[in-house]
Amino acid sequence: MAERMTIHLSVWRQAGPDAPGRLVDYTVEDASEHMSFLELLDVLNEQLVGRNEEPVAFDSDCREGICGSCGVMVGGIAHGPQRRTAVCQLHVRTFSDGDRIVVEPFRARAFPLVKDLVVDRSAFDRIIAAGGYVSATTGGAPDANALPISKRAADEAMDYAACIGCGACVAACPNASASLFTAAKVVHLSLLPQGHVEADRRVMAMVDQMRQEGFGDCSNHAECEAVCPKGISIAGIARMRRAYVRAALR
């Protein structure tokens, strides 16, 4: 039978972007080790509504670690202590009975807070819109096998394309840099011949957009790689920088 656990939570509560925020203590007494961390928050919310208190707002959608909607700091770590795991796939069995866990939103200047644990990550969408695509409008694409691509390049491109856009990299970075996120798209597309034509313009525009959004620069802490639920390598950041310099000099 599933083991019952008591978990104490200190959760960041903030009614809106301009309201004051603070940590509020709660206790969930009948947590199960098989619950996901978000289900623990669901149970807390049911209890809060029962006591006529407003539930804790947090984003989540697929709950299988692929949509990138969820993301909170669990005990000071983006997505919590289990490596390569988004918080929706983190389970209560990772913790011990009686633990106190601090739960906070992803914090960065470029991620303004919306409510409680919800932040606005639309800056990521603007970075992609600045150039994170191949300009291939629908129709007129050549046969898919017309252009052979080495398995190695395709596999490596896939390693970077796996980014789920959750923002953990930003939250973990002391500079709140979006370098890993931006590099993941730049490198994914630059490894494929389809992406070569626009490569220079793409890297310049995306990096410039990242700066304009208020993200910091990378100073090689590698915290981003450590918390990335998809294990995206910071080698991508080095590649992006080289590509940026090359493009700037051309």
Place this chain on the structure above:
Amino acid sequence: MQQSARSTLDAKVPAGRLQDKWDAYKDTVGLVSPANKRKRTILVIGTGLAGGSAAATLGALGYQVKSFCIQDSARRAHSIAAQGGINAAKNYPNDGDTIWRLYYDTIKGGDYRSREANVYRLAQVSGNIIDQAVAQGVPFAREYGGLLANRSFGGAQVSRTFYARGQTGQQLLLGAYQALSHQIAAGQVTMLPRREMLDLVVVDGHARGVITRNLVTGQLERHLGDAVLLSTGGYGNAYYLSTNAKNSNVTAAWRCYRRGAYFANPCFTQIHPTCIPVSGSYQSKLTLMSESLRNDGRVWVPKDSQDRRAPHRIPEEDRDYYLERRYPSFGNLVPRDVASRAAKKECDAGRGVGDTRLAVYLDFADAIGRLGQQAIRERYGNLFEMYERITGENPYEVPMRIYPAVHYTMGGLWVDYELQSTINGLFVLGEANFSDHGANRLGASALMQGLADGYFVIPFTLGAYLSGTRVDKQVTVDHDAFREAESSAQGRLLALLAVKGDKTVTEFHRELGRLLWNDVGMARTRAGLEEAIDSIAALREEFWGRVRILGENNTFNKDLEFAGRVADFMELGELMARDALARKESCGGHFREEYQTTEGEALRNDRDFAHVSAWEHTGSNSTPVHHQEALAFETVELTRRSYK
């Protein structure tokens, strides 16, 4: 009993040979000139594969597009969670695939309850989808020679499935999202995230706008357009527990139904056989384990329902490999609907395993013994990891426990060949429509349909509508129809908040899910369905008297969002039961216990039920009218599916 009308539903299928219909349509369809496209505003609801690809394509064509999504970013639509792959009749492996074979497999897999012409068109454009995705930079799996790799999937004897690891949906969706981002940057598409469509605005019989709620500020907004494209996915979350994302819902489609769009085949839901079982009452959603696992896993339960030994202590002679026993020629690889029902049968008989007794074993011990652990790790490593993360058990050592779960809905708003609903100018794309999968969808076909609709079908059929319709240019968002729709949406939100009862939204949703799962799930009976209709009506009444939603209307309020969706799911649930009751046959995912063969297999009735059921809303307190679109099968012979 509901009224029944043999109706005049015209699917507008072009004349001519099946193979020539789509080309003939394209040759003669009306066009909109570039100068006129600029003056047209198209509202696209949802940014999954269907909506994202449609918005990007229409934007590139020169239309002014407004794109809406419920998530904080267009990149998060639930198409992203699709694992296995996408079918296309490319015949790259030279194993005999053709457009005809993909068409035939799909229509047979759907148990002959889909429209021939739509399915054939889907197979025809399937190859273009792969070309388009590759041009966008989607990193499909490749062979060492640099060409694209294929794999096999259920229901087919050829390898036609393209894939990107176990994340094919993610990569195809990001391809569409990036194309959409390109059009946003170009100024062709205005993106409105964190918006929920709460009503459709119909002016003089034409869809002319939508009412949306800004989910951050709670503000209601009016949007005017020349046409509305609904690509809002399926309604599997009616069952509360499903593999759908938490935000997936039926509200946008349901509001269109209430405005006059017919809802087709709501009882056709797909229950996927291999999901991680429910572990407790707190469970918020279910996770799929890919169909591909059944290639190497063997499904079994203990022969004796009292046998509580750990699986490795149960010797061979005390195990029942029931799929291999009942279906010797297909064994563990029977289609989804058959495998799901068989698992339910074992558990109902008390032979289920695990704490809840609602699970069967999926055992890899034989395959590991035969091929070695490394080979199994290469094939399924990421799935085994995911299983272990969720259950805390190592499937290399202990058999997986699996159970069926709601996964996809074949039913949806009725559309004709042009993807137009029964409301002029309201088009429905992807899972939200009913059209291509009949009573059962084959694996790797959902991605294909979403992208076919968005990239390759709607650009033609929307042009046909716009070029042949005089849109009233005098209409603005101050029109009475906008005012009325906004005030009704607002009234509903305030009514929900005003209940101030004592039960949470989740409690009601769970209860609805329990009712639907028990009576409108894997096995249905007349008595059960009649009881479900009454119980759901009672639950609805209780909901409006006892639901408790805290917080305000004019703020970010998840509970309020979910309450509106649950209220709509309850109305839909009743219609699902009504539809299941009216379909007195078993086909695909719809199994009526009264209609089965002596061996317990689904018994179709082609004489009376080779039709699409389409339901017309007639008011909150009156029964809907049942229309039918007869399905004419001109090119395929209707046979019984047998997997013995």
